[in-house]
Amino acid sequence: FFLLQIQDLPNIVKSCQTAGRLSQACPTEEEIELLNAMYDRVRTLATEASYSGVRLLVDAEQVRYQPAIDNLVLELQRKFNVGEKPIVYNTYQCYLRDATERLRTDLARSERFGYHFGAKLVRGAYMESERELATATGSEDPIHSTIDETHNCYNEAIDYLLKHST
Secondary structure, eight states, rough: OOOGGGHHHHHHHHTTOOOOOOHHHOOHHHHHHHHHHHHHHHHHHHHHHHHHTTOOOOOOTTTTHHHHHHHHHHHHHHHHTSSSSEEEEEEETTTBTTTHHHHHHHHHHHEEEEEEEEEEEESSOOOHHHHHHHHHHOOOOOOOHHHHHHHHHHHHHHHHHHHOOO
């Protein structure tokens, strides 16, 4: 089956009749080259982790970078998380409002395509910069309103993973 890759976006945008949010977010050719170099380096790390029998935990970043990281981790999990145990783990920042939905989607995807799901849960690290960026760009604040909401998200994610562990 086929998965859309970030590297596919320039060709997709070329076929659009009007400029919109996708064309504004589309990476440049230079960014695609940098992205491919990053993918190659992380694939090398995952290959070595698999060969050595150790885990590779991919850290989370700011919201604007996370889709590229998620895309890379998905590719790596599909390739390397097919043995006895998961090798590649993605990080879910539970201070983000979409953390639970992303976690559930990614776990369901791993079940559907037959590879082990690997997750690291954290409460989060970029609260101030995420709020500043959301305010500066007029975007919706991606952060839970209170620390208690973050704790609840973290606890719900743990419960969900424990219920779905084998």
